[in-house]
Amino acid sequence: MKYLKITAENYNEAMKKLRMEHGDEAIPISHKYVKQGGFFNSKVFAKEVVELTAAVKERKPFQGHGQNQNQPPKKSTIDFIVDDKKEPTRLGKVQEILERASAVKDDFNVDSINKSIDTANDRLNSFKQPQIHSDFHDFSAGKEKTEVRIAEIHESVKPRNHTEAGIVTNIEREVNDIKTALNKLLEGQKQTPGTCDEDHCFTPFKEMLRANDFDPEECEIMIKDVKNSISREDQKDKYKIEKSLKDLIKSRIVTSGPIKKGNKKKIVMFIGPTGVGKTTTMAKLGAINSLREGKKVSFITIDNYRIAATEQLKKYAEIMRIPIHVISDQKHFRDVISKEKSDIIMVDTSGRSHNNELKISEIKSFADNVEYDFEKILCVSANTKKGDLKEIFKAFDVMKFDSVIITKVDETSFIGNVVDIADKYNKPISYFTDGQEVPNDIHIANSEEIADMIIRTSIE
Structure with missing residues (x-):
């Protein structure tokens, strides 16, 4: 054992220095407060510090296999000479990597890399490492001896304790992170605004399609179609990807335009599940066709289940001065249609669950065997699963x-779910509504606007 003294501002600092310099094997024996410094080496203005006395196990210098300790070690192809503290370590390699990283970092304004390099340097400087030097001798000769010698040295430079091993491991990990970041930066070079890695560029568009409830297989097909439609260079430009995908979505959207007047009289029936807004939608279109376009419009309701809905439609009809008929059965329905002189007859139906086939068949019976131009429009809510x-x-x-x-x-922010299903059933989209105000909150569907609504969240 050998004894040493360490001075520090307080006991904790002294212990920290002891562990950092000599590891967990160092044994603190005693400590006392002493005066240090002072005016002309006197005790005047001297600073009180802690003097820690500790015992440290002496380490023998590294000796090769079969080598006499009284003889100097024979040099192999590569001979490593450590400093007088005889604390060989792998941190020399770390120092070399950090120096190379520091030389490269000035060329790139990357804050995260600068921070990592500075942190690693600070930690490296706080850990007293021995300096390792190498003399290079005739590298082509003695290959096998060299490999043995290197293996022996690697064995000898293992960290002495868990504290040192943890420090070395953490620094090596940080340096590896720096190297990885630098390699990515060097490979990618500096990208212009709007450009990105190919896969990264497509990621927000894949997420957008999934958020709009397009089937997973459909998403893959659409992304593949976009890739096939643009060059490899354009596949790194998110704005060109967006334009190509928007054009693809537009091509899948079929619209039918507004309700058109028939040769004699036109009957338009609004069908769909409960709660999607059929009555309000019909009132909006009734107001547009009668008040704005000057057509003769009349209302028919066969919804005998919801009294509130019937009263609501009557109120709209009264305000717009549109005749309204409450129908009880199919015969009554056909009689009213044959006698009505309107250009367009709009029919409101009661909401029916899609699981109730009998009730849907009941609505269908009203539309069967009608001689006039009959148009049936399915109303569905955009927020339906x-x-x-x-x-x-x-x-x-x-x-x-x-x-x-x-x-x-x-x-809702996503309407691709309806667009996708309508496309699968080859059904055009005629209108979309976006509020309760009559008659303003209804719009004639066009593929450009619908595609914009679908894709608008991809770049935001």
Whole structure:
């Protein structure tokens, strides 16, 4: 054992220095407060510090296998000479990597890399490492001896304790992170605004399609189609990807335009599940066709289940001076249609669950055997789940509806779910609604605007 003294401002600092310099094997024996410094080495103005006395196990210098301790070690192809403290360590390599990283970092304004390099340097400087030097001798000769010698040295330079091992491991990890970041930066070079790594550029668009409830297989097909439609260079430009994807979505959206007047009289029936806003939607279109376009419009309701809905429609009809008829059965329905002189007769139906086939068949019976131009429009809410939409389209498909109105667009950020199902059933979209105000909150559907609504969240 050998004894040493360490001075510090307090006992904790002294212990920290002891552990950092000599590891856990160092044994503190005693400590006392002493005066240090002072005016002309006197005790005047001297500073009180802690003097820690500790015992440290002496380490023998490294000796090669079969080598006499009284003889100097024989030099192999590569001979490593350590400093007088005889504390060899791998941190020399760390120092070399840090110096190379520091030389490169000035070329790039990357705050995260600068911070990592500075942190690693600070930690490296706080850990007293021995200096390792190497003399290079005839590298081509004695290959096997060299490998043995290097293996022996690696064994000898292992950290002496858990504290030192942890410090070395952490620094090596930080340096590896720096190297990885620098390699990525060097490979990617400096990118212009709007450009990115190819896969990274497509990520927000994949997420946007999934958020809009497009089927996973459909998402992959659409992304693949976009990649095939633009060059490899354009695949790194998110704005060109957006334009290509928007054009693809537009090509899948079919619109039918506004309700058109028939040769004689036109009958328009609004069908769909409960709570999607059929009555309000019909009132909006009634106001537009009668008040704005000057057509003769009349209302028919066959909703005998919801008294409130019937009263609401009567109130709209009164304000707009539109005749309204409350129908009880199919015969009454046909009689009113034959006698009505309006250009467009709008029919409000009671909401029916897509699981109730009997009630849907009941609504269908009103539309059967009518001689006039008959248009059936399915109203669905934009915030309906994809699974329910599939069932709704499937259930009402027996009525052979002509187009779709997407309601309550203002209540959700994603309408791709309806667009995707309508595309699968080859049904055009005629209108979409985005509020309760009559008649303003309804719009004629066009593929450009709908595609914008679908894709607007991809870059935001």
